[in-house]
Amino acid sequence: MQTLLTSTQMRLADEFTIANKPIASIDLMETAARAFVKVFLRNEFDTNKSVAIFCGKGNNGGDGLAIAHLLLNNGYENIKVYVINFSKKKSADFAINLQRLDESRCKKVVIDRATDFKNIKADIIIDAILGSGLNKALEGEYAELVKQINNLNKKVYSVDVPTGFFAEGRLTADYNGIVAYKTICFQRPKISFFFPESKLATKSYEVVEIGLDEDFVQKQESEFYLVEKKDIEKILKPRENFSHKGTYGHALIIAGNSNTMGAALLSSMACLHTGAGLTTACIPQSGLIALNATLPEVMALPRDEYTRIENPTKYQAIAIGPGLGISAEHERLLESLFAANLPLIIDADALNILSERPDLIEKIPEQSILTPHMKEFDRLFGEHSNWWDRLQTAKNQSVRLKIVIVLKNQYTFVCSPNGKVYINPTGNPAMAQGGMGDVLTGIIAAFVAQKYSSLNAAILACFVHGQTGDQLADDKFVVTASQVAKEISGVIKTMVP
Numbered sequence: 001m002q003t004l005l006t007s008t009q010m011r012l013a014d015e016f017t018i019a020n021k022p023i024a025s026i027d028l029m030e031t032a033a034r035a036f037v038k039v040f041l042r043n044e045f046d047t048n049k050s051v052a053i054f055c056g057k058g059n060n061g062g063d064g065l066a067i068a069h070l071l072l073n074n075g076y077e078n079i080k081v082y083v084i085n086f087s088k089k090k091s092a093d094f095a096i097n098l099q100r101l102d103e104s105r106c107k108k109v110v111i112d113r114a115t116d117f118k119n120i121k122a123d124i125i126i127d128a129i130l131g132s133g134l135n136k137a138l139e140g141e142y143a144e145l146v147k148q149i150n151n152l153n154k155k156v157y158s159v160d161v162p163t164g165f166f167a168e169g170r171l172t173a174d175y176n177g178i179v180a181y182k183t184i185c186f187q188r189p190k191i192s193f194f195f196p197e198s199k200l201a202t203k204s205y206e207v208v209e210i211g212l213d214e215d216f217v218q219k220q221e222s223e224f225y226l227v228e229k230k231d232i233e234k235i236l237k238p239r240e241n242f243s244h245k246g247t248y249g250h251a252l253i254i255a256g257n258s259n260t261m262g263a264a265l266l267s268s269m270a271c272l273h274t275g276a277g278l279t280t281a282c283i284p285q286s287g288l289i290a291l292n293a294t295l296p297e298v299m300a301l302p303r304d305e306y307t308r309i310e311n312p313t314k315y316q317a318i319a320i321g322p323g324l325g326i327s328a329e330h331e332r333l334l335e336s337l338f339a340a341n342l343p344l345i346i347d348a349d350a351l352n353i354l355s356e357r358p359d360l361i362e363k364i365p366e367q368s369i370l371t372p373h374m375k376e377f378d379r380l381f382g383e384h385s386n387w388w389d390r391l392q393t394a395k396n397q398s399v400r401l402k403i404v405i406v407l408k409n410q411y412t413f414v415c416s417p418n419g420k421v422y423i424n425p426t427g428n429p430a431m432a433q434g435g436m437g438d439v440l441t442g443i444i445a446a447f448v449a450q451k452y453s454s455l456n457a458a459i460l461a462c463f464v465h466g467q468t469g470d471q472l473a474d475d476k477f478v479v480t481a482s483q484v485a486k487e488i489s490g491v492i493k494t495m496v497p
C-alpha cells in the first residue's frame, strides 16, 4: 500500500530527505524538475512548440524556473518565463534558480499585476504559480491571473498541483484555480485527486518519483492508503492441492425480484467465477428457470414472503440486496439475519431498507460490509455536499459500527473499522453501467466465503473488479457487468502467487 501524505507531511518528507540523504534542497528541486520534464517530453516531444512558464516565488515557482532551464537544454527554443511578482516573499531555492535563469538565454517577463498580463501566444502553458503551499482560496490578483490563463484555452501542465487546488480537504464546486490538462505531481498522488470534484482542476495526473526518502514517506501516520497490485498479490491465496468445494466456502446471495432477476444472476455469476466452493441464490420462484438455464452450477433457495434463512451458520458468506426490492417482508428478512449476528454483505435494496429504518443501522453485525454508491450512502447517513465530508462520515461510521464501508466511485474508498481508508485505483468510466455493483457484491461474497477477512475481501474485490474492467476496456467502449463477471477468474489467475 502506498501511504498517501498531506501537504504538511510532504514538506516533512522534503526536510527529512535533505537532512538525512546526501542531497541539498536545490538539488532535490532539480531532481523534481527533471522528473517533470521527462514526462512532459514524452507528452510534448515537439521542440518547435512555444512554452510559457508561469512561476510564483515559492518552491513551486522554483521548480518552474528549473523546468525552463531544462527545456532549453532539451532543444526547446521558444521558452518564456513569467515571474509572478505579487508578493515580496520568495523562497531561497526560487532565488537561486532565478539567478541561474538570469544567467541563461531564457526570456523572462515580470508580472506585477494581473493586468500586466496580455495575450499569450504560447502553444503550451506550464503552471508553477502556487503548489502544495496553498493556504487559502485564490483571491485578488492571483484569482484574476488564473482566470485569464484559463481563458486562453491552452493546454496547461501543472507542476505538482494545479494552482489554487487544495491537495487535501474539502473541495467546493466554485473552484477558481487553474484548469490543467495534466498535472505531473511529486512522489505521491494528492489525496484530492481521488475525489470526483478534482476533475474541475485537472483532466489527468501522473506521479513522478523525485527521490524523497521512501522509507520515511511510507512510515508516515496516515488515514489514506493507495492499494497496489503487489498488495493484492500478497493477499491472494492459491487453490491448494487436495482441496475441495468445502475448502472454499458456501456463499448465499439473497437477491432478485420478478423485474430485477438479472441482479441476482449477475451477483451469483460473479460469486461463482471468483471461486466460492458453493453458491446458492435465494430468489423468487419466478427466477428459477432463468437461474437453472444460465447458471447450472448455482443452487437455488426459492424465496417467498415467509422465507427466513434457517441455519445461517451453514453459509460462510451471506450477501443481501441486489435487485431485492423493498417490502415489509424483506425488511423482516434482513432483521432476522441481523438477529443471527453474522457478518453480512449488504448492498442495494438492503441498504435502502436500512435507510428507512435507522434503528436497524445500529444492529448491523460487526465486520459486515456495506457497499453503497453515493446516493445510497447519503440516504443512509445524511446528505453531503462534497466528497471530503462524505468520506469523513464513512470513516467515522465504519469505526463506530465496526463495519467495512465500500463507498463506490471511480476510485472506490474502502473504509475500515480501524479508521483507515484504502483507495482502489482500478476501474474506468467504461464500467459505468447497471449491474456492475451486483457483480462487485458477488465477488466480495466469494472472497468472504473463502475466509478472507471482511477488510481484505473488500479490498481484493474492488481491485480485481476494476482490473477486470480495465482489461476489458482496452478494446471496448463499454464494458458490461456480465463480461466482468465472466472474466474475473482469468484476471485473478494472473495475480495469484
Ligand SMILES: NC(=O)C1=CN([C@@H]2O[C@H](COP(=O)(O)OP(=O)(O)OC[C@H]3O[C@@H](n4cnc5c(N)ncnc54)[C@H](O)[C@@H]3O)[C@@H](O)[C@H]2O)[C@@H](O)CC1
Binding pocket: 010, 011, 013, 014, 028, 029, 032, 056, 057, 058, 059, 060, 061, 062, 063, 091, 129, 130, 131, 132, 133, 134, 135, 136, 137, 138, 139, 142, 159, 160, 161, 186, 210, 212
Ligand atoms: N517534497 C516537497 O515538498 C518538494 C516540493 N517541491 C515544490 O514545492 C512546492 C511547495 O512549495 P512552497 O511550500 O514554497 O509553496 P508554494 O510554492 O506552493 O507557495 C508559495 C507561497 O505562496 C503563499 N500562498 C499560499 N496560498 C496563497 C494564496 N491563496 N494566495 C497567495 N499566496 C498564497 C504561501 O505563503 C506559500 O508559502 C510543491 O508544490 C512542489 O512544487 C519541490 O521543489 C521538491 C520537493
